[in-house]
Amino acid sequence: MAATMSSVVGLANSSLSGFSSAKKTSLSSDFMRSPVTARNPLRVAKASGGRVTCFQRDWLRRDLNVIGFGLIGWLAPSSVPAINGKSLTGLFFESIGTELSHFPTGPALTSQFWLWLVCWHLGLFLCLTFGQIGFKGRTEDYFSK
Numbered sequence: 001m002a003a004t005m006s007s008v009v010g011l012a013n014s015s016l017s018g019f020s021s022a023k024k025t026s027l028s029s030d031f032m033r034s035p036v037t038a039r040n041p042l043r044v045a046k047a048s049g050g051r052v053t054c055f056q057r058d059w060l061r062r063d064l065n066v067i068g069f070g071l072i073g074w075l076a077p078s079s080v081p082a083i084n085g086k087s088l089t090g091l092f093f094e095s096i097g098t099e100l101s102h103f104p105t106g107p108a109l110t111s112q113f114w115l116w117l118v119c120w121h122l123g124l125f126l127c128l129t130f131g132q133i134g135f136k137g138r139t140e141d142y143f144s145k
Contacts, residue, residue: 061136063132066128069131070124070127070131070132071124074123074127074128075089088120089120091116092119092120095111095112095117099113
């Protein structure tokens, strides 16, 4: 007979039995609710002149001096004949010619072309990256601080 009762004995009139239809329970609280409405800073009027931008307009701060000096700065050392009397640039361009000789067919995975391609471009990109850091750091007085 006690098992047919719908509420737990002792909690019939307490607020913990909250399943009564007379009172609706709210699961939100003022502690969790922010008093200030969250706004997207990209949607705020006149925040960026009416345009939605995440970065500065010229975030790369591109300079052709860096590209020119970086390319020259990589071509000079990569043209030194240090690998069995041949240069890295020479080996890379020679492998390009070899692969173009059988044009419709691409280079095999075991071809030396891939090694020279990765090494040459890795050196070029490192030289360009360090050139950008050094050139822009010097023009913005980053290293003098």
